[in-house]
Amino acid sequence: MAAGRSQTEERSSAPEGWGQMSESESGVYAIVRSGGRQHKVAVGDIVEIDRVADEVGSSISLQPLMLVDGDDITTDVDGLGKASVTAEVLGEVKGPKIRILKFKNKTGYKKRQGHRQRYTQVKVTGIEG
Template identity: 65%
Template sequence: MVYAVVRAGGRQEKVEVGSIITLDRVQAAEGESIELPAVLFVDGDTVTTEADALSKVKVTAEVQGNLRGPKIVIQKFKNKTGYKKRQGHRQELTRVKVTGIK
């Protein structure tokens, strides 16, 4: 079993070849290939965590498309002052498919 833990958008994701993950927006066109930095690499019983060895590990992924996350509503309210504030947010996301771990 071969898998890697990659750093993607401020988070760490466990990926295998063929897995589809959602990241924060990546500036790449659909169908384009990107490379993700590995923080851990597991190949059977061998676990690699050293920075020198991880610099040789390449995790490639293909961009499948851009999307937006669910809408989050932020409301602030202070009693007896007439202060109300409402704001929303939708995170920009990118869906990628891992194509190779070498």
């Protein structure tokens, strides 16, 4: 018997917290499409989406692909046509630096280039459906 452990205490094989629903999974959340990517959002979430040309503080609408309200899941086009996800633009941020290097052997050709993708930070203010 291990020190500090009683005989009646059972040992769990999974780490603590696994298999439990998070706050956003147990309530209302939506899968939205923005800029060719899909994001799982709930009210109050701050998400980085591909850059949109809207002013800071303005409200934008995101296209829902799936809406989950507890046990009720909506994926049909008619139900999603009535649903809407609104978000407030918080500002612009940059992603991590990506370094690109082209190299050709025996010619001395080297070309180095960098890139940082710009994203728009939005806060989800409402999910209606």
